[in-house]
Amino acid sequence: VRPLALSYEGHEIPADVIDLVDVLELTPETIAHAGGGRPVLDREHVACLRELNAHTPLTIHGVSLSIGSADAWNEAYLRLLDQCFDAFPNILWHSEHLGFTRVDGVELCTMLPIPYTHESLDLVSPRIERLIRRYERPFLIEPVVNLLPVPPGDMTEAAYLNAITRRTACRLLLDAYNLVCDSRNHGRDIDAFLNDVDLRYVRELHIAGGVAVDGIQLDVHTAVPDRHTLAVTKQILQHRPNDVLVTFELLREGYELLGSLLGDEVRTIRDWLATVPCDARPVSAVA
Amino acid sequence: VTLARYQQSLERALRGRPVDPSDVYAMRVRSTRQWRLLAESIRFWRRLAIQRGAPMTSTLLLRQGHFHTIVDRLFAERLASPDTATMAEAFLVRVGGMGDDVAAALARTELALQRAARGFDTPYEIDWPIDPIAALANLLDPSRADWPEESGYWHLTVAHRVPGFLSAARRASPEGGHGADAMNPASFARDIRPLFRPIDVEHMRPFSVLLDDYSYMADAANDHQHARDVRDYLTGIKQPQMPIGGPFWTADQLALYERWMNEGFQP
Numbered sequence: 001v002r003p004l005a006l007s008y009e010g011h012e013i014p015a016d017v018i019d020l021v022d023v024l025e026l027t028p029e030t031i032a033h034a035g036g037g038r039p040v041l042d043r044e045h046v047a048c049l050r051e052l053n054a055h056t057p058l059t060i061h062g063v064s065l066s067i068g069s070a071d072a073w074n075e076a077y078l079r080l081l082d083q084c085f086d087a088f089p090n091i092l093w094h095s096e097h098l099g100f101t102r103v104d105g106v107e108l109c110t111m112l113p114i115p116y117t118h119e120s121l122d123l124v125s126p127r128i129e130r131l132i133r134r135y136e137r138p139f140l141i142e143p144v145v146n147l148l149p150v151p152p153g154d155m156t157e158a159a160y161l162n163a164i165t166r167r168t169a170c171r172l173l174l175d176a177y178n179l180v181c182d183s184r185n186h187g188r189d190i191d192a193f194l195n196d197v198d199l200r201y202v203r204e205l206h207i208a209g210g211v212a213v214d215g216i217q218l219d220v221h222t223a224v225p226d227r228h229t230l231a232v233t234k235q236i237l238q239h240r241p242n243d244v245l246v247t248f249e250l251l252r253e254g255y256e257l258l259g260s261l262l263g264d265e266v267r268t269i270r271d272w273l274a275t276v277p278c279d280a281r282p283v284s285a286v287a
Numbered sequence: 288v289t290l291a292r293y294q295q296s297l298e299r300a301l302r303g304r305p306v307d308p309s310d311v312y313a314m315r316v317r318s319t320r321q322w323r324l325l326a327e328s329i330r331f332w333r334r335l336a337i338q339r340g341a342p343m344t345s346t347l348l349l350r351q352g353h354f355h356t357i358v359d360r361l362f363a364e365r366l367a368s369p370d371t372a373t374m375a376e377a378f379l380v381r382v383g384g385m386g387d388d389v390a391a392a393l394a395r396t397e398l399a400l401q402r403a404a405r406g407f408d409t410p411y412e413i414d415w416p417i418d419p420i421a422a423l424a425n426l427l428d429p430s431r432a433d434w435p436e437e438s439g440y441w442h443l444t445v446a447h448r449v450p451g452f453l454s455a456a457r458r459a460s461p462e463g464g465h466g467a468d469a470m471n472p473a474s475f476a477r478d479i480r481p482l483f484r485p486i487d488v489e490h491m492r493p494f495s496v497l498l499d500d501y502s503y504m505a506d507a508a509n510d511h512q513h514a515r516d517v518r519d520y521l522t523g524i525k526q527p528q529m530p531i532g533g534p535f536w537t538a539d540q541l542a543l544y545e546r547w548m549n550e551g552f553q554p
Contacts, residue, residue, distance in 0.1 A: 030339075033405065043405070070291035103298035109329045109336075112297060120290050147325050148316045151293060185321065216324050220331075252339070 002237070002273045005059060005204075005247035006266065007221070010045045011255055013052075016263045020270055023092065024052060025059045025247050028080045039076050041083045053088045059204070059245070060084050060094035061173075067127050067141075068100040068114035078134075085135060092245075094131075095140035095173045095204065098124070098161075113144050116153035116160040125167045132169050140203055142173040145181045145219040146188075158196030165201040172197070175206035176232040177225060177249075184217040190232055199239045207233050207269070208249040222254040224265045230272065237276045246273055288312065301326065333374065334358050340375020343426045344382055344394045351390070357382065376401075388416045392443075396423070399445035402549070403452040408542050410446035419443045420455050472550035475501045479547050482540055487530050505552040514548055 005023035006013070009030035031045035049058070065077040085091065099111045114120045131139050141164060143157055155163070164170055174197075182188035207230070209223030225233070225248075237244060248269055250258070258265060288296075288310060296313035300306050300322075306313045316322050337358055338345040348354035361381055382394035392415045399411035415422070417435045424432035440458040473479065483498045497503035498517065506513050520529040521536050521544065528535060536544070547553065 033340075033401070068290075070289070070294050100294060103294045106298060108298065108301060109332050110301075110325065112294075114290065115288075115293060117290065123290065147328070148321050149319065151312055152288075213327075214320065214324060216321060218324075218328065220328075253335075 002276070003245050004266070004270050004273060005245050007061070007247065007249045007251075008049070009252040010042070011252045013255075014263060017266055018052065018056065020263065020266045021056070023057050023059055023245060023247070024049075025061050025249070026084070026088075027061050027063055028084050029062065029064050029077075030252070032080055039080050041080065041087060046087050050088060053090045057090045057092050058088050059092050059247070061142075061247075062094065062096045063111065064101055065096045066099075066101045067096055067124055068098060068120060069102055070100075070123065071104050073127060074102060081135065085137075091137065093138035093140055093171075093203070094135065095142055096131075097144045098141050099144040111144050112148070113146055113151065115151040116155050116157055118154050120153075121160060121163055121167075125164060128164065128168045128170045138171060138203070139169075140171045140173040142175060142206070143178070145175070145178040146186060147181075147216070147219070149186065156193075156196060158193050161201075162196075162198050165198060170201075171203040172201045173204040173206065174202055174236060175208070175249075176236065177206065177208040177210065177221075177229045178219060179232050180226075180229050181210070181217040181219050183228075184212075190235075194235060194239075199236065202236065202240060202244055204245045204247060205233060205236055206247050206249050221249045221251045222257060224248075224258075224269070234276050237273075301329065330359065333362060336374045337378045341379050341394070341397055343397050343423065344379060344390065346426050347390055347393055348382070351387075353390075389422070392416070392419070393422065393426075396443060396445060400452055403445050403447045403449075406447055407546065407549070408447055408539075409546060410444055410448075413443045413445065414458075415441040415443055415455075417441065418455070420453065423453075472553045473543055473547035474553050475504060475547065476554060478543055479504070482536065482544070484530070490530070501554050505554070507552075511548070511552065514552065518544055518548065 003022040004020070005025050006017070006021040008024045008026050013024075026049065028041065029039070031042050031049070032039040033042060060081065062077055062081070064074050066074045081094065084094075097111055099113050101108055101111050114124070128139060128141065141161075143161060150157075153160070161172060165172065179188065179190045179193065183190050207225045208221040209225045209229065210218050210220045211222060212218065233246070237246070246269075248266065250262075255262060292307075292310065293312070296306050296310045297316075300313055300317055306317065308314060334355065345354055348357060358378065361378060376398065379394045379398040383391050383398065385391050385394075392413055395411070395413045396415075396419065399413065402409070402411070413419075416439075417437055419441055421432060421435040425434045438457075440460055442456050442458045444454045445452055446454075480499060480501075488497075488499045491498055496513075496517070504514055504517065505511070516525070517529075518541075519525040520527075522528070522541055523535070
């Protein structure tokens with residue numbers, strides 16, 4: 001049975017839903033406040049999550065490291081990670097986005113992709129190695145959605161990700177919904193990407209659903225995944241054995257929108273995952 | 288285009304500032320509809336962060352139709368912290384200083400409640416023109432409580448040691464001015480600097496620890512390492528506890544120092 005994770009942002013998760021998931025994905029920024037000039041995890045959320053963590057492992061999925069900022073990444077996020085690893089004994093791995101959220105210390109309030117260049121690769125790879133050395137836990141990197149046209153670069157996204165996994169011990173986190181957004185917004189060729197990226201390094205797969213505004217599909221996780229997203233999910237999982245964790249990402253507001261239907265939706269996803277056959281042959285294009 | 292220039296161009300463009308015409312990518316994306324949507328999505332995430340961090344005040348201002356305007360103005364004037372964790376606090380401070388008595392009282396109350404919930408011992412005193420308990424109940428669950436009518440003066444105390452953090456009483460006139468005000472943050476010059484004795488300052492100077500120097504104490508480098516180190520020695524988390532030989536700072540003095548840090552290292 002493929003394991004299923006659910007995102008957690010400090011809100012209450014109904015007991016019947018907790019019973020349906022194997023892992024909780026924590027975004028630490030959502031349970032933190034600014035204290036003493038640095039982000040601090042909220043005590044009550046930590047206490048609540050520690051209870052859950054006794055039975056349910058966590059993955060940590062950050063949004064504010066800004067690993068691709070040319071000037072400097074966000075050191076304050078590392079303080080949060082330190083607190084997470086101190087507070088929660090049962091963490092499988094941590095992950096971040098391959099992008100930037102701040103420029104010269106100014107927060108953008110959005111996440112933008114970095115150009116796939118040798119320069120950015122030389123910047124990001126040593127940072128990833130530092131993270132792995134510092135925490136001695138697996139680290140996954142997630143390519144981000146491209147709302148804007150793709151910036152010019154030296155290589156494709158797949159080649160860039162392959163270079164990262166060759167250079168470092170980093171593993172990959174792919175987001176099926178991101179791929180769908182890029183496909184709808186820019187005509188991205190998902191098949192070509194999946195043929196080119198080395199799927200052997202994928203350890204986690206995000207699924208989500210969102211909304212379209214003004215004809216543009218937005219990466220806002222407020223709904224269950226649609227058929228297109230599930231088809232992409234299946235496409236990836238068919239090439240991977242059962243060690244890929246599938247995470248249903250849902251904003252706190254998405255929980256409120258789904259209300260009592262959430263349990264049924266999670267159960268539906270879980271049942272659907274059980275039907276996805278696994279063909280663990282290597283992907284020929286990569287081999 | 289280097290990575291740094293690419294990022295700086297986008298950051299300038301997002302702030303509505305001119306972009307170097309030779310940066311072909313930045314010039315091109317600015318004319319796309321995705322760009323407009325990106326700008327809109329940034330506003331969405333800011334509003335969401337503030338609604339999450341200040342739910343009661345956001346709810347009231349949404350009802351009044353002022354929320355979006357206030358948030359947009361906050362960022363246009365660059366008054367909000369770039370740190371997403373403190374956006375809501377900047378919003379509450381802003382609204383707390385506004386002319387609308389109820390919205391201002393609510394923002395002050397929400398800020399004080401957040402600090403009380405985090406264990407701050409400081410009691411906060413806030414005047415209200417309506418019954419604050421009924422107003423808070425309505426904001427938390429409009430289906431269960433009516434919005435209170437204007438009814439004279441109410442005085443609210445918010446403190447960690449008060450059960451439920453809140454205690455309200457009706458008054459004949461506004462009290463004002465008693466106790467700490469969440470809108471009046473601790474100041475280095477007024478509150479912290481006088482706590483260090485001349486001997487403390489002189490004692491630490493040879494070690495390049497400048498206790499009387501605001502720019503040193505509030506230096507943001509390394510996550511405000513200077514201020515945190517001083518705090519850790521004052522509390523005894525780091526040894527030897529300072530001042531060596533005592534008298535050590537009282538709990539109230541340490542709380543004030545902590546409050547100065549939490550309130551943004553004000554000069």
